[in-house]
Amino acid sequence: MPTFLSHDEFRLPEFLSLAKLEKVKVSYNEQDYKLDNPFFKVQLESKEDAQKLVKRAILIKHIFELWGEGSSYEQVHEQVKQTSDRWNDYMTCSFRFTVSAFGSTITYKEQLDIINSFSYLGFQGPIDMKNPDVKFHVLADYGAENGTELSAPIHIYMGILVATGSRDLVNLYNLKKRKYLGTTSMDAELSLVMANQALAAPGKIVYDPFVGTGSFLFTCAHFGSFTMGSDIDGRQIRGKGKSGVKTNIEQYNLQGRVLDALVFDICHNPWRSQQWLDAIVTDPPYGVRAGAKKLGRSDGKELSMRSYDGIPMHTREDYYPPTKPYEMSEVLTDLLNFAAEHLLLGGRLVYWLPTIVDEYSNTDVPQHPCMTLISNSEQNFGLWSRRLITMEKVKDWSKKDEAVVEQSVVSDAQKAEIMENGQEDPKRPGHFLFREKYFNFGH
Numbered sequence: 116m117p118t119f120l121s122h123d124e125f126r127l128p129e130f131l132s133l134a135k136l137e138k139v140k141v142s143y144n145e146q147d148y149k150l151d152n153p154f155f156k157v158q159l160e161s162k163e164d165a166q167k168l169v170k171r172a173i174l175i176k177h178i179f180e181l182w183g184e185g186s187s188y189e190q191v192h193e194q195v196k197q198t199s200d201r202w203n204d205y206m207t208c209s210f211r212f213t214v215s216a217f218g219s220t221i222t223y224k225e226q227l228d229i230i231n232s233f234s235y236l237g238f239q240g241p242i243d244m245k246n247p248d249v250k251f252h253v254l255a256d257y258g259a260e261n262g263t264e265l266s267a268p269i270h271i272y273m274g275i276l277v278a279t280g281s282r283d284l285v286n287l288y289n290l291k292k293r294k295y296l297g298t299t300s301m302d303a304e305l306s307l308v309m310a311n312q313a314l315a316a317p318g319k320i321v322y323d324p325f326v327g328t329g330s331f332l333f334t335c336a337h338f339g340s341f342t343m344g345s346d347i348d349g350r351q352i353r354g355k356g357k358s359g360v361k362t363n364i365e366q367y368n369l370q371g372r373v374l375d376a377l378v379f380d381i382c383h384n385p386w387r388s389q390q391w392l393d394a395i396v397t398d399p400p401y402g403v404r405a406g407a408k409k410l411g412r413s414d415g416k417e418l419s420m421r422s423y424d425g426i427p428m429h430t431r432e433d434y435y436p437p438t439k440p441y442e443m444s445e446v447l448t449d450l451l452n453f454a455a456e457h458l459l460l461g462g463r464l465v466y467w468l469p470t471i472v473d474e475y476s477n478t479d480v481p482q483h484p485c486m487t488l489i490s491n492s493e494q495n496f497g498l499w500s501r502r503l504i505t506m507e508k509v510k511d512w513s514k515k516d517e518a519v520v521e522q523s524v525v526s527d528a529q530k531a532e533i534m535e536n537g538q539e540d541p542k543r544p545g546h547f548l549f550r551e552k553y554f555n556f557g558h
Contacts, residue, residue, distance in 0.1 A: 123150040125308055126174045128490035128505060132312045137167040151259040153217055154272065156181065165277045171338060172280035173307045179252060179274035188232060191253075191271050196235070205275075208240045208248035218257035219265065229253055233273075250276040287367075288334060294366050295358040297328035297351050301398055305494075305503075306334040309396050312490070312505045313465045315340040319393035324381040324453065327351050329360040329373070331396040336372035340393070349378035382449055388456060390512070394463045395454050399446045401469040401546070443469075443546045444520050447481045451506075451518035455485035458508040463489070468502045470546050475500070479544035482519040485510040 134141045143157040159165050165178045183194030214226040255268035288303035315321055317339030323331045326344025336342045353359050364373045421428045454464040489505040
């Protein structure tokens with residue numbers, strides 16, 4: 116039985132991704148899974164499978180071998196007494212009992228009374244509170260917070276701790292400890308969750324086409340993948356002074372896995388048309404801090420080589436190429452088409468989709484005939500949210516296969532009219548004019 120942590124909508128997708136990655140057979144009742152509850156009962160074939168499943172989990176706190184459960188302690192004891200065939204394995208081990216509650220608190224005296232109620236187990240080993248051989252847990256579920264604290268739990272579980280997740284990785288990659296940061300650096304917890312949903316593993320190649328300061332390069336490389344990225348803005352990659360993406364690569368000792376970060380526009384990429392990537396993990400530029408751009412000139416003129424003081428402009432350290440606005444629908448179309456063309460069969464695309472909460476519909480999620488949707492998890496910020504979309508390639512790409520993304524390209528005049536009148540075309544997707552509406556919220 117796993118216990119989960121925060122980011123409610125992300126927990127089950129990560130769990131199922133890890134089960135696939137580790138080839139662990141999992142069965143469960145979908146009705147048992149609730150977003151507002153940290154407990155989830157599943158069936159696994161062995162303790163070893165549980166340990167494989169959770170060894171790199173970020174949102175799974177613990178997995179317990181369940182000995183008994185019920186709506187009262189009497190029911191729990193009745194079930195535990197039916198497991199007497201297991202007791203001899205722990206008769207002389209050092210052990211510890213822990214009592215914890217969700218949605219309430221249990222006094223120290225009540226905890227002792229609960230622990231002593233299991234004395235019939237008859238364990239003869241020493242009690243070791245620091246480093247015991249076996250950790251028994253009693254978990255009391257008082258339900259989600261609803262303004263009134265219940266006097267008794269609605270459900271109780273008792274079992275042995277089998278495995279613990281890798282929450283320590285969140286601290287290792289904590290942005291507060293990172294030497295080089297940008298304004299859009301993804302926090303460590305979600306970066307690691309994305310690496311898990313991308314099935315990052317030794318020998319795989321993971322690519323970020325909007326690499327920024329490289330957060331996903333580090334977390335996917337931590338799990339053994341070879342990673343690389345690209346961005347239209349080389350200044351973020353190079354950084355300032357002695358700090359840049361390379362600084363972080365050295366900080367995490369990932370020189371052998373992070374291959375490189377290159378400078379080019381994903382719409383004009385140099386990659387051969389072939390299937391070679393195991394995963395694409397990215398946070399597309401949806402323009403909260405800066406409007407998304409792609410190569411080109413806003414006036415429609417063709418790009419041309421330019422020089423300053425006899426020096427080609429593109430060779431300067433501070434060079435930034437001419438760009439034009441990159442609408443969200445265009446970003447999504449290019450991203451899905453690129454993924455379908457370059458991912459291996461079974462490869463995954465994991466990316467963020469921003470949306471206005473009241474205008475979002477599940478039909479807004481872009482589709483592609485070569486890709487299938489694995490999960491769609493929301494991180495809500497009130498009026499707006501971003502959705503972590505995970506897709507898997509299920510069909511070989513051909514030139515006739517194109518992404519299905521509702522086009523929402525409008526002129527600046529049309530944008531101004533829509534924002535001024537406050538009227539919205541009900542057929543527009545939730546990410547339409549996201550940047551303009553985001554700043555209209557008062558940010």
